[in-house]
Amino acid sequence: MTSADISTVRRSYYEATGRQRIAALLDRDSFHEWIGPRERVTSPHLKLFDVPVSFDDGVIVGRGTLDGKRVFIVAQEGGFMGGSVGEVHGAKITGVLRRALIDRPHGVLLLLESGGVRLHEANAGLIAVSEILHALLALRAAGIPVAALIGGAYGCFGGMSIVAHCCNAIVISELGRIGLSGPEVIETVAGVEEFDSRDLALVWRTVGGKSRYLLGDASRLVPDDIPAFRAAASAALLLSRALDLENLERDHECLAVRLNFYGDCKDAEEIWSRMGIISSRQVALLDEAELVELAQSLPNRKVI
Amino acid sequence: MNWEQLVKELFPEGHSVNRAGEMLRGEGKVNGATVAVIGTTDHAYIGVELALALAGEILNVIRSFPKRPILFLADTRGQRLSRRDELLGINVYLAHLSSSFALARSRRHRVIGLAYDEAVSGGFLAGGMMAEITVALPEVHVRVMDTTAMARVMRIPIERMLELERNSPVFATEAGSLHQLGGIAEIWNGNLAEHLQKVLVSPPEAVDTRAEKGYARGGRLYAAPVISRVCKHA
Amino acid sequence: MEHLEFDFPASTDSSRQTPARRDSVLVGVVSSGNLEVLVEQASLAGGCRVIVDTSIRGYGAIWQAVLADFVKRYRPRDVQVSINDAGASPAVVSLRLDQAYEDFQGDAA
Numbered sequence: 011m012t013s014a015d016i017s018t019v020r021r022s023y024y025e026a027t028g029r030q031r032i033a034a035l036l037d038r039d040s041f042h043e044w045i046g047p048r049e050r051v052t053s054p055h056l057k058l059f060d061v062p063v064s065f066d067d068g069v070i071v072g073r074g075t076l077d078g079k080r081v082f083i084v085a086q087e088g089g090f091m092g093g094s095v096g097e098v099h100g101a102k103i104t105g106v107l108r109r110a111l112i113d114r115p116h117g118v119l120l121l122l123e124s125g126g127v128r129l130h131e132a133n134a135g136l137i138a139v140s141e142i143l144h145a146l147l148a149l150r151a152a153g154i155p156v157a158a159l160i161g162g163a164y165g166c167f168g169g170m171s172i173v174a175h176c177c178n179a180i181v182i183s184e185l186g187r188i189g190l191s192g193p194e195v196i197e198t199v200a201g202v203e204e205f206d207s208r209d210l211a212l213v214w215r216t217v218g219g220k221s222r223y224l225l226g227d228a229s230r231l232v233p234d235d236i237p238a239f240r241a242a243a244s245a246a247l248l249l250s251r252a253l254d255l256e257n258l259e260r261d262h263e264c265l266a267v268r269l270n271f272y273g274d275c276k277d278a279e280e281i282w283s284r285m286g287i288i289s290s291r292q293v294a295l296l297d298e299a300e301l302v303e304l305a306q307s308l309p310n311r312k313v314i
Numbered sequence: 315m316n317w318e319q320l321v322k323e324l325f326p327e328g329h330s331v332n333r334a335g336e337m338l339r340g341e342g343k344v345n346g347a348t349v350a351v352i353g354t355t356d357h358a359y360i361g362v363e364l365a366l367a368l369a370g371e372i373l374n375v376i377r378s379f380p381k382r383p384i385l386f387l388a389d390t391r392g393q394r395l396s397r398r399d400e401l402l403g404i405n406v407y408l409a410h411l412s413s414s415f416a417l418a419r420s421r422r423h424r425v426i427g428l429a430y431d432e433a434v435s436g437g438f439l440a441g442g443m444m445a446e447i448t449v450a451l452p453e454v455h456v457r458v459m460d461t462t463a464m465a466r467v468m469r470i471p472i473e474r475m476l477e478l479e480r481n482s483p484v485f486a487t488e489a490g491s492l493h494q495l496g497g498i499a500e501i502w503n504g505n506l507a508e509h510l511q512k513v514l515v516s517p518p519e520a521v522d523t524r525a526e527k528g529y530a531r532g533g534r535l536y537a538a539p540v541i542s543r544v545c546k547h548a
Numbered sequence: 549m550e551h552l553e554f555d556f557p558a559s560t561d562s563s564r565q566t567p568a569r570r571d572s573v574l575v576g577v578v579s580s581g582n583l584e585v586l587v588e589q590a591s592l593a594g595g596c597r598v599i600v601d602t603s604i605r606g607y608g609a610i611w612q613a614v615l616a617d618f619v620k621r622y623r624p625r626d627v628q629v630s631i632n633d634a635g636a637s638p639a640v641v642s643l644r645l646d647q648a649y650e651d652f653q654g655d656a657a
Contacts, residue, residue, distance in 0.1 A: 058482075065574065101536060144416075
């Protein structure tokens with residue numbers, strides 16, 4: 011059974027749960043879960059805060075096929091504690107990445123939706139994210155492709171945003187957001203003048219999918235549609251991104267140029283203007299197909 | 315301990331480490347061999363510029379000095395919390411820094427991360443914790459987030475937050491707690507030069523053993539079994 | 549948090565016994581105002597056990613009523629239902645139970 015019968019059904023990635031995303035992304039009935047909810051491996055730390063646990067600790071991991079090819083998959087459930095990474099949650103992801111080094115699947119899909127380290131598990135969560143990063147970079151060094159998919163309500167923040175950029179490629183929708191410190195955290199610590207987290211237009215201009223795509227921080231921009239994510243993910247797994255000196259020096263140069271060109275920009279609109287986008291105010295109104303066309307016409311856009 | 319005292323104790327045979335703003339760089343001699351030194355000071359906030367500069371130093375070592383050991387001295391208050399850094403993609407810069415460390419390790423450079431004063435979250439994660447082995451001085455404080463901010467974000471009273479920091483290694487900020495959880499491999503007391511020499515002559519750790527250490531030390535009882543279980547599942 | 553357990557003995561009404569299609573089903577997410585429901589086959593001499601871990605204390609009687617209603621509707625045999633609840637309303641609880649059980653039964657219902 012191929013995915014042809016589900017590919018015509020339009021499904022919102024944003025609205026779907028982690029489990030629903032996996033079911034719709036992979037070939038039908040191909041998903042086999044590891045450490046599923048029946049095993050009840052829940053967080054040992056949350057009872058200290060009198061908050062409920064989740065049977066899968068907010069992350070679903072396992073194997074399946076994508077167009078017949080064997081892949082491993084991870085889907086964070088944003089609804090549970092903002093997809094944040096605790097000891098068990100993190101270990102499930104690290105386990106998948108370490109296993110991929112041994113089994114060498116066609117690729118690994120990381121459906122990321124996370125606020126980063128789960129504060130309720132503090133140090134354990136911090137080390138967990140570091141272990142994920144180590145395991146992911148070992149996969150990069152071994153040439154096994156990993157694609158990050160971002161498009162859920164909770165965005166991809168904290169240490170997981172560093173994880174995302176260590177993947178071979180990022181597929182993001184217009185509704186997706188990716189940044190290190192969430193706007194609310196910046197506002198809490200540095201004040202509303204620094205970042206008004208309730209100014210949604212500002213938030214999306216700063217950390218939203220379109221902005222990241224234009225900057226070259228995401229390789230694919232897709233509509234909020236699971237079949238579109240699926241097609242882009244499939245293509246993303248074919249993108250090589252060797253962890254070697256030549257590539258890192260090339261990235262380094264691009265990042266240095268970015269600071270030169272845009273380091274004094276106050277807002278994304280200024281960046282877009284300097285990129286040569288005539289009507290930067292219109293960027294917010296373009297749909298992703300129009301934006302992709304626009305991006306491809308920009309001479310200086312480089313994907314990092 | 316400030317950085318000058320630190321490098322003096324680490325390199326009794328001599329060193330050329332100096333500071334450029336909040337960045338440290340230079341070389342030190344250990345048993346006649348040269349060790350590259352890169353790091354931060356003044357509880358630096360890691361923003362896009364500093365992240366890029368640090369990565370650049372690592373790439374220089376990889377390019378020019380094959381297999382030279384790298385010692386990363388981390389004193390950081392974490393990532394810079396600013397709209398500008400987010401706009402420019404600080405996460406990409408930190409990913410680049412992490413990748414540089416990973417490349418160094420894959421090219422057989424020994425990479426040691428040493429936390430020596432403050433070691434906070436994103437900055438420490440992308441830098442110090444991306445080493446092959448992470449160590450800390452006994453007086454170091456490691457944090458996920460500033461205590462007050464953490465209490466506010468979690469919506470618990472500050473007194474409760476402080477109580478948790480006192481009573482639980484998951485929340486405590488001393489090096490000993492991170493050691494118990496496996497996040498820090500060794501706490502370096504006393505003769506720092508001896509500790510450094512010992513690590514440099516020991517065989518490199520090919521795999522990340524922090525979860526196993528956390529389990530053996532009783533600080534993290536779930537991570538290692540869960541990782542193992544995923545690897546062995548059908 | 550409150551931990552509640554409910555046992556519903558086997559019903560004598562055998563006409564509604566349908567074989568379960570799946571080993572287990574999980575629906576829902578533990579987010580604010582929501583819950584997750586795990587339905588599994590279990591050896592319970594034909595009965596149904598429900599285990600609830602909820603963040604809102606003091607609603608035992610409401611849980612009893614909602615669950616009794618669910619059991620009356622479906623007469624689940626040899627089924628264990630486990631719930632992690634983050635303050636869902638009785639209507640949402642009912643909805644999730646129905647979704648989970650119907651998924652569990654599949655086309656055999």
